[in-house]
Structure formats: structure tokens, C-alpha cells
Amino acid sequence: MERIYLDHAATTPIHPLVIEEMTVEMTKTFGNPSSVHSFGREAHTKLEESRQIISNSLNVSPREIIFNSGGTEGDNTAIIETAFLKKESGQHIITSVFEHPAVLKTMAYLEEQGFEVTYLRVDSKGQISLEEFKQALRDETILVSMMYGNNEVGTLLPIKEIGEILKDHPAVFHTDAVQAYGLEVVDPKEFGIDLFSISAHKINGPKGVGFLYKSEVVQLLPLLHGGDQESKRRAGTENLTGIAGLAQAVKLLTTEEKILRKEKYQSFQKIILERLETAAIEYHVNGGLENRLAHILNLWIPGVSSELLLMNLDLQGIAVSTGSACSAGTVKPSRVLETIYGEGHPATEESVRISFGLNNTIEQIEHFAEVLIQIIERIRR
Structure with a gap:
């Protein structure tokens, strides 16, 4: 059968070419990217080559890519740290009832911390109303988090239109693009996206690795504290083997x-x-x-x-x-x-x-x- x-x-x-790339890294490039000796320098070079591949796929700067453990960490980092950083400017957040648990449970946590969250409804097609979004937007809205494509029914939300509405508003715009990244052409600059989360295992890459795109014009506090990895934005020794696999998976997604x-x-x-x-x-x-x-x-x-x-x-x-x-x-x-x-x-x-x-x-x-x-x-x- x-x-x-x-x-x-x-x-x-995992794609066979991704497995091949990861096998090479596991056997040849095992140094810590933060070490200054030749083994560390080789690992650091591979890390930055991977960052360049991913940034090229999005037409963004390599400095705007933060490697992490995947979509859940990316969502949590983007939402929690943006909320606390901008708390003095306002405590209102907009999302939808349609989001992944990594977003909805994070919003519930922020509500416990005193933030106010507006959950936009969806219609019979799983689509939000842009008119309702406009009505929900306030001067004190500090963050909008809306998924790019739904993980259960596949609905694509109007991300580009939301970005256009937010063009002259100070709210930070985050999107969970975990499901959409493998099929849709994502252009964060054109769409006005400030932050978005990606997981490698949704695009024929390895589990336990992903990245968060962070626009250079947006401030973001780190969720994890410790070493100075990822330019002090995400502590912890980088999962170089996983990152190499992620970069190879991205390279295949022309x-x-x-x-x-x-x-x-x-x-x-x-x-x-x-x-x-x-x-x-x-x-x-x-x-x-x-x-x-x-x-x-x-x-x-x-x-x-x-x-x-x-x-x-x-x-x-x-x-x-x-x-x-x-x-x-x-x-x-x-x-x-x-x-x-x-x-x-x-x-x-x-x-x-x-x-x-x-x-x-x-x-x-x-x-x-x-x-x-x-x-x-x-x-x-």
C-alpha cells in the first residue's frame, strides 16, 4: 500500500538538496559562528552567506534578517517586544479572530498585561473587512498583526491594502507569513510590512529554525537575553546546520x-x-x-x-x-x-x-x- x-x-x-546541504555543514562547518579562530570564522561566513540568500529573496538588507527557532518565536518576539517597547505611545493592538495560536495566545498574554486587543471578525469566506479595520484603527494603536494566509482554510488576507492604510500611521505592521511564504511573492517594502515570521519546515526545510524579518526603520527589543548573537537581537548560539538548510530551501523557491x-x-x-x-x-x-x-x-x-x-x-x-x-x-x-x-x-x-x-x-x-x-x-x- x-x-x-x-x-x-x-x-x-525536507527537500533532498536541503538534506545534502545540511549534511555538508554538519560534517565540515561545526565551529561556533561567534568564535574568532578559523573554525568560527568559517561558520560565521556560512551564517552570513545564508542571511544574504534570504535577504535577496525578499529584496531587503541582510541586516533585516534575524535567525530564530521558527514561526512561534518570530510571532512572540514581534508582538510582545513591540507592545512593551511602544507601551508609552498607546496600548491598543489590532488582529483578527483568524490567527494562528502563536498569535492569539500571545495576544491573550498581552491582555493580561493590560493591553487592549481588537479582534476583527471574518465573513463566510474567511475574509476581514477593510472598512472594519479602518474603524478599529486609533491614534493609540501601536501594533497590527494580521496573518498573510490562513493555515486551515487558506484564505489570503488583504496584507497589501492594510499596509497602504498604515502608511501614514505610526502602528507597527506584523504578519505571520508562515503558510504563504512558500507560494506567494512576499515583498515587505512594497507591502509596507515591518515584521514578518517564517518557519523553515513549511518550505521543505528543517524543523526548529526560521527567521524574523525586521525593517531597519522599526525598533525591536530582544525576546531572549544572553549572548550578543544576531547583532544582540536574539541570544543563543545559532543553529548553523538548520540555517544552512533554511537558506537552501529558500534558494530553491524562485x-x-x-x-x-x-x-x-x-x-x-x-x-x-x-x-x-x-x-x-x-x-x-x-x-x-x-x-x-x-x-x-x-x-x-x-x-x-x-x-x-x-x-x-x-x-x-x-x-x-x-x-x-x-x-x-x-x-x-x-x-x-x-x-x-x-x-x-x-x-x-x-x-x-x-x-x-x-x-x-x-x-x-x-x-x-x-x-x-x-x-x-x-x-x-
Whole structure:
């Protein structure tokens, strides 16, 4: 039985060329980048070469890239340290109900510290209202944090439009771009983004490493304290092997490659939906099919428990999910779908997230669609 992995929004397999690059670094460049001897200098050179590769991909300065442990640390650093640094100017923050737990739980922490957070609602397509955003914006708003693309239903939020609105406002603009970076062309200068978080394991890189882009015009206190690594912005010896792997994964993500992947994943979506329609299977695409990330397809199958569907697919060697992978392996109603439909709505317990990746083939997708239909029909009988 061929095992088919369709949960790339949770994590992605490491690209063979990334593994090759990391293997070289583990065996040859083991020095501490902060050491002054030749081993340290070699490691430091590799560190800065990696920083240059990543900054080139974004058209920003290498000085604006801070290496860290991934998206959660990046979100926490951007949000908490911006809030405390700008506290004297105001204590109001804007985000959405749609965010990743790394943002929402951080906001809850800040509320405990006396900050006021406005959570923008989303409509049936998982989209915020720019008019509501404008109405929520105040003189004392110090931070806006809005995800680039949702990790469960794939909705792309209007990041460029938000950046335009904030152009003449002193609020710092942060975006969690963890899901979007692998497919969308992200230009922080053009979009008016001050801070954004990236995780390597979402782009066929290693787990436990990522980076935070920080515009040079924005001040930011460090979240971690200790050594002077990352120009005193993130203490701790750099994970050079992971960083080298991250840089290699970024190098492979050319604009042309992103376009090819998007077209490939859109064709996968089409195959699945056409098969469901041919089989007369009732379904709904959560978040709709417009203005969204191509690698995520979230389906509500009325009358079919997502937990039961998940287990049956797993028995057939097929991996999908019910939503975010940050719930310690639990299967429970989707918080994101609750923000769209409301608590208790059947869709929150009858939906699955299918997310595509680099190694998936048309044959795998066609097989998945056949198995999915068979399981749905069996459950409904």
C-alpha cells in the first residue's frame, strides 16, 4: 500500500538538496559562528552567506534578517517586544479572530498585561473587512498583526491594502507569513510590512529554525537575553546546520518555482472537486475557492464526522488533518471554522484539510479522490 502524505500545511518533508546541504555543514562547518579562530570564522561566513540568500529573496538588507527557532518565536518576539517597547505611545493592538495560536495566545498574554486587543471578525469566506479595520484603527494603536494566509482554510488576507492604510500611521505592521511564504511573492517594502515570521519546515526545510524579518526603520527589543548573537537581537548560539538548510530551501523557491507549484496544486484541487461532483458527493469548500493559498483545500462533507473520515483515510495510508497541527494530536472542533460558521455548526466537526506538497503526483491525488469517495459513501450508508 502506497502511503500518501496530504498534510503539508502541518509540516513538509525536507527537500533532498536541503538534506545534502545540511549534511555538508554538519560534517565540515561545526565551529561556533561567534568564535574568532578559523573554525568560527568559517561558520560565521556560512551564517552570513545564508542571511544574504534570504535577504535577496525578499529584496531587503541582510541586516533585516534575524535567525530564530521558527514561526512561534518570530510571532512572540514581534508582538510582545513591540507592545512593551511602544507601551508609552498607546496600548491598543489590532488582529483578527483568524490567527494562528502563536498569535492569539500571545495576544491573550498581552491582555493580561493590560493591553487592549481588537479582534476583527471574518465573513463566510474567511475574509476581514477593510472598512472594519479602518474603524478599529486609533491614534493609540501601536501594533497590527494580521496573518498573510490562513493555515486551515487558506484564505489570503488583504496584507497589501492594510499596509497602504498604515502608511501614514505610526502602528507597527506584523504578519505571520508562515503558510504563504512558500507560494506567494512576499515583498515587505512594497507591502509596507515591518515584521514578518517564517518557519523553515513549511518550505521543505528543517524543523526548529526560521527567521524574523525586521525593517531597519522599526525598533525591536530582544525576546531572549544572553549572548550578543544576531547583532544582540536574539541570544543563543545559532543553529548553523538548520540555517544552512533554511537558506537552501529558500534558494530553491524562485519566483518561477512558486508559479509552477501553484499551478500544480490548483490542478490537484480541480481533480478532487471534479471527482466529488461526478460521484454526486455533497461538499462545500470552506473559505471558498477565490483569493486563497493553492496548497490548502478545506472541505466540509455534511453528515460525515471529520474524526471518522480522518481515521478511515489513515487506515488506507493517507494523511490529511482536521486543521492546525498545534493541538497536541487532538481531534476537536476547528477554531478557525468556528470563527466562520459559529460554535456548534456542523462544519466545525465535519471538515478535513487537504494540503499538497512538492512530492505529490497526479496519480496520488486521483487515488486519494477515489478512496475519499468510497469512504464517504460507506460512512453515509
